[in-house]
Amino acid sequence: MQKFADLISLGTVLKIKSAFAVDHMKGFVYIEAERQCDINEACQGIPRIYVTRVALVPNSEVYHLFSVRNRTPEISEGMWARIKGGNYKGDLAQVVAVNNTRKKVTVKLIPRIDLQALAAKFGGGYSRQKVAVPAPRLISSSELE
DSSP states (O other), X not given: OHHHHHHHHHTOOOOEEEEEOOTTSTTOOEEEESSHHHHHHHHTTOTXXXXXXXOOOXXXXXXXXXXXXXXXXXXXXXXXXXXXXSTTTTOEEEEEEEETXXXXXXXXXXXXXXXXXXXXXXXXXXXXXXXXXXXXXXXXXXXXX
């Protein structure tokens, strides 16, 4: 926009019809012009825009550029979620707190504590071999003592 305004004040006009960038197509700027040299002239001198691959966009793909993407569902406290990674992969969790600014969620899970491995570790018989993930189960305070 600034380049367009500067060139108009000098009496020259950019020969492009439109320009836009789409959020879901990172790294691409779409510029509509009659000739490729008009695109090169419009991009010249703009920081972080490199004219490396100029191509005609097929009419069948133009529709997808202007389509509206579905937003992610709103997450609120008390909802249920499925864990996607780590030791708790596949487990069901309850949302306890939501921080939208940091895009973080605190969840409540059934713990996967292997009491025999803990006893062996603190008893001196600990080996560094990878063991299977223990099954989720509720633990009473008497088992921890």
